[in-house]
Amino acid sequence: MSAVRKPNPLLVVGKYAALAFYLIFALFPLYWLLKIGLTPDALIFSEGTRLFPSEVTFSNFKTVIFQTDFVAYFRNSLVVSLGAAFFTTLFAAGAGYAFSRFVFAGKRIIIALMLITQMFPLLMIIAPIYKIVADLGLLNSLTSLIVVYTAFNIPFATFLMQSFFDGIPKDLEDAAMMDGCTRFQALRKVVFPLTLPGLGATLGFVFTAAWSELLFALMLISKNDAMTFPVGLLTFVSKFSVDWGQMMAAGVLALIPSCLFFIFIQRYLVQGLTSGAVKG
Amino acid sequence: MARIELRDVAKRYGSVEVLRNINLEIQDGEFIVLVGPSGCGKSTLLRMVAGLEPISSGDFLIDGECMNDVRPRDRDIAMVFQSYALYPHMDVARNMGFSMEIRKAPVAERISKVAQAAETLGLTKLTDRLPKALSGGQRQRVAMGRAIIRDPRAFLFDEPLSNLDAALRVEMRLEIARLHQKLGATMIYVTHDQVEALTLADRIVVLNAGDIQQVGSPLELYERPANKFVAQFIGSPTMNVVPVLGTETGVNVGNGVEIRMLDQPLTAQAKELGVRPEHIDVLDNGAGDLSAVADVVEHLGSDTNIYVNAEGIGPMMVRKHGNIPVKSGDRLGLRIQAQNAHLFASDGTALRRAC
Numbered sequence: 001m002s003a004v005r006k007p008n009p010l011l012v013v014g015k016y017a018a019l020a021f022y023l024i025f026a027l028f029p030l031y032w033l034l035k036i037g038l039t040p041d042a043l044i045f046s047e048g049t050r051l052f053p054s055e056v057t058f059s060n061f062k063t064v065i066f067q068t069d070f071v072a073y074f075r076n077s078l079v080v081s082l083g084a085a086f087f088t089t090l091f092a093a094g095a096g097y098a099f100s101r102f103v104f105a106g107k108r109i110i111i112a113l114m115l116i117t118q119m120f121p122l123l124m125i126i127a128p129i130y131k132i133v134a135d136l137g138l139l140n141s142l143t144s145l146i147v148v149y150t151a152f153n154i155p156f157a158t159f160l161m162q163s164f165f166d167g168i169p170k171d172l173e174d175a176a177m178m179d180g181c182t183r184f185q186a187l188r189k190v191v192f193p194l195t196l197p198g199l200g201a202t203l204g205f206v207f208t209a210a211w212s213e214l215l216f217a218l219m220l221i222s223k224n225d226a227m228t229f230p231v232g233l234l235t236f237v238s239k240f241s242v243d244w245g246q247m248m249a250a251g252v253l254a255l256i257p258s259c260l261f262f263i264f265i266q267r268y269l270v271q272g273l274t275s276g277a278v279k280g
Numbered sequence: 281m282a283r284i285e286l287r288d289v290a291k292r293y294g295s296v297e298v299l300r301n302i303n304l305e306i307q308d309g310e311f312i313v314l315v316g317p318s319g320c321g322k323s324t325l326l327r328m329v330a331g332l333e334p335i336s337s338g339d340f341l342i343d344g345e346c347m348n349d350v351r352p353r354d355r356d357i358a359m360v361f362q363s364y365a366l367y368p369h370m371d372v373a374r375n376m377g378f379s380m381e382i383r384k385a386p387v388a389e390r391i392s393k394v395a396q397a398a399e400t401l402g403l404t405k406l407t408d409r410l411p412k413a414l415s416g417g418q419r420q421r422v423a424m425g426r427a428i429i430r431d432p433r434a435f436l437f438d439e440p441l442s443n444l445d446a447a448l449r450v451e452m453r454l455e456i457a458r459l460h461q462k463l464g465a466t467m468i469y470v471t472h473d474q475v476e477a478l479t480l481a482d483r484i485v486v487l488n489a490g491d492i493q494q495v496g497s498p499l500e501l502y503e504r505p506a507n508k509f510v511a512q513f514i515g516s517p518t519m520n521v522v523p524v525l526g527t528e529t530g531v532n533v534g535n536g537v538e539i540r541m542l543d544q545p546l547t548a549q550a551k552e553l554g555v556r557p558e559h560i561d562v563l564d565n566g567a568g569d570l571s572a573v574a575d576v577v578e579h580l581g582s583d584t585n586i587y588v589n590a591e592g593i594g595p596m597m598v599r600k601h602g603n604i605p606v607k608s609g610d611r612l613g614l615r616i617q618a619q620n621a622h623l624f625a626s627d628g629t630a631l632r633r634a635c
Contacts, residue, residue: 178352
């Protein structure tokens with residue numbers, strides 16, 4: 001028996017150096033966002049590209065929260081994103097389960113059609129979507145965004161959910177039914193708890209996609225009180241100037257819900273829940 | 281307790297018929313083993329009994345009551361899956377008590393039943409563990425505990441031991457046999473392993489390509505196989521089958537030697553002769569019916585397996601009890617024990633002995 005080989009110290013250092021480099025690379029833009037948000041307006045251009053601001057102020061944050069419509073944008077975004085995430089996940093879970101478990105006529109065609117919807121550039125379909133939403137009288141409503149985001153995210157979310165259901169052995173449902181469950185009880189008591197990571201991932205995916213979506217929000221919403229946060233950010237751009245400090249402060253604030261959301265669902269994402277169910 | 285009956289049961293997927301004309305009566309308390317090669321339909325048949333697969337035609341009855349359209353939960357049958365199918369998010373105790381939880385049995389009763397089952401299966405110290413923290417054998421036990429706790433009318437086992445290593449398999453096989461003795465419940469057990477079938481079964485059902493080949497006690501199948509398939513499937517090592525020319529009084533094997541088989545009828549129709557490795561005597565060179573050269577010799581201590589090349593026939597296998605001093609390359613004489621040999625017609629059907 002050979003002793004466990006000690007890893008080469010150079011290799012370890014190299015690994016951590018690479019990780020550190022990646023982290024800096026990925027986090028630097030976020031830092032820059034925060035830095036500019038905290039820099040007093042007067043200094044943003046005058047002090048140049050310093051790594052740390054020479055003076056720190058929260059005035060940009062205060063202005064954004066108390067003197068702009070940011071809170072309303074924020075609330076609108078939250079409603080739209082949570083709504084889209086909820087409905088998308090609900091429909092995708094149902095469809096994903098059906099694709100994973102049942103054999104039915106037209107299954108392949110439906111899957112192919114869903115895949116095809118993902119192939120068009122959004123710009124191509126923006127005009128028809130606008131027309132449909134206008135005809136339905138939904139322009140300038142949050143409902144229109146929830147419906148559109150749900151529709152656009154369902155295909156991918158369905159494939160995501162299907163892969164999670166594929167990972168749950170069918171034997172478990174059979175065993176639950178032998179144990180006295182109806183199919184619905186088997187779903188609720190056995191399949192659902194095991195699908196939590198999948199549901200979490202799908203919710204997170206749709207939430208972030210909806211949270212940062214600009215194109216449709218810009219097209220379908222023109223009234224200030226229904227604007228979502230990405231559209232609202234554009235209000236910091238006026239004809240002759242851009243209010244960088246406030247815009248960055250708003251950006252920092254906009255990160256908070258996404259972060260909270262992922263902190264909340266991450267424990268479902270990381271659990272290897274199905275391990276130990278079947279042989280292995 | 282239950283008497284299970286299958287009448288003309290068939291299973292079709294579209295135009296593909298995977299099971300045909302299944303007729304079987306299982307007595308109360310009987311241990312039935314369904315055995316056959318993979319793809320023969322044995323697991324499908326078990327799932328039809330469980331209610332997890334619909335029956336395409338025919339009737340399935342428990343105690344005389346037609347159960348074709350009864351849901352699995354209302355059949356009062358427990359099943360142990362090949363994959364164990366333990367609920368990964370529930371600990372051992374909850375896994376075992378899940379059926380009672382679903383049926384809303386009183387908590388105190390559930391706890392005592394779980395404790396009792398855990399005791400029986402040696403799982404008492406593991407009741408608060410999740411399945412992922414258990415070994416394969418322990419998971420298997422939990423799966424059995426989940427079944428016995430329900431006190432069902434019948435137990436179904438779908439290749440329950442095939443994921444265990446050899447030593448554990450023998451141990452669990454014994455436990456299943458003990459369980460059957462203790463509970464006296466009707467059990468249907470699916471396996472492709474004929475040793476499991478022979479050791480556990482009251483009666484074995486041999487299936488091949490969707491048809492029942494033969495139903496009988498282990499010894500019946502061993503001694504009086506209905507056809508060549510059963511003859512070769514049951515018994516280890518596999519029966520030697522050699523082409524012969526049937527005569528009025530016996531059969532002619534490859535080298536022109538006639539083996540007289542006066543106690544067997546219809547020898548004239550025989551196209552093949554089947555003889556188990558343990559039913560061939562090893563004699564000195566020149567003696568017996570056939571002359572052969574030992575190819576590979578396996579000394580197992582209790583037995584000796586001799587793979588030979590028989591003159592005019594080709595490779596055959598001989599198994600003798602004890603340690604036989606034969607080496608590779610030795611010339612031997614072989615004598616086929618005519619009273620233990622089997623004859624098959626051209627369609628593989630066994631030509632039955634008069635007795």
